Amino acid sequence: MVAADRGNTLVSRLIHRAHxxxxxxxxxxxxxxxxxDRVRPGTADRLTALPGLVVLPLDPVAVPAVARGRDWADAHTEWAALPVPERPDGAVVVTVRPETWRGRPVRVLDLGRGDTEGHPADPGGRTL
Structure with a gap:
């Protein structure tokens, strides 16, 4: 999210596509x-104003899993990306820090070098 607020081109393309x-x-x-927003004040205001962005709340079922995590941001993101009946394949975690997600049960799109399987980071494909 900080990368989006700093103007990362690939993140901007992804946001545009979602809109x-x-x-x-x-x-x-x-x-x-x-x-x-703590890292870069104002980020939350700018991102929540985007029409293609949905803020995923911390629901009661997720609280125990997030509370056990070392980092609430990553733990909540992981929880939100796990498979559910509406998304049997789960969601893709879009990141510029792919090393953070190694060994976790989520799919990752690295906007710095490509995804975890070496595919280019092109948000134009419908594989997300």
Missing amino acids: AEAGWFLGAAACALVEA
Whole structure:
């Protein structure tokens, strides 16, 4: 989220796609949004104003899992990306810090070097 606020080109393209194309949306875990705003004040205001962004609340079922995590932002993001009946494949974690997600049960799109399988970081594909 901080990368988006700093003008990362690939993140900007992804945000544009979520706004411009039907069926695309970006979810932001509330705890991650709070942490991004602590790192770069004003980030939450700017990102929540985007029409293609959905803020994912910290629901009661997620609280125990997030509370056990070392980092609430990453723990909430992981929880939000896990498979659920509406998204049997889960969601993709978009990051510029892929090393943080190694060994975790989520799919990752590295906007710095490509995804964890070496595919280029092109948000234009419908594989997200």
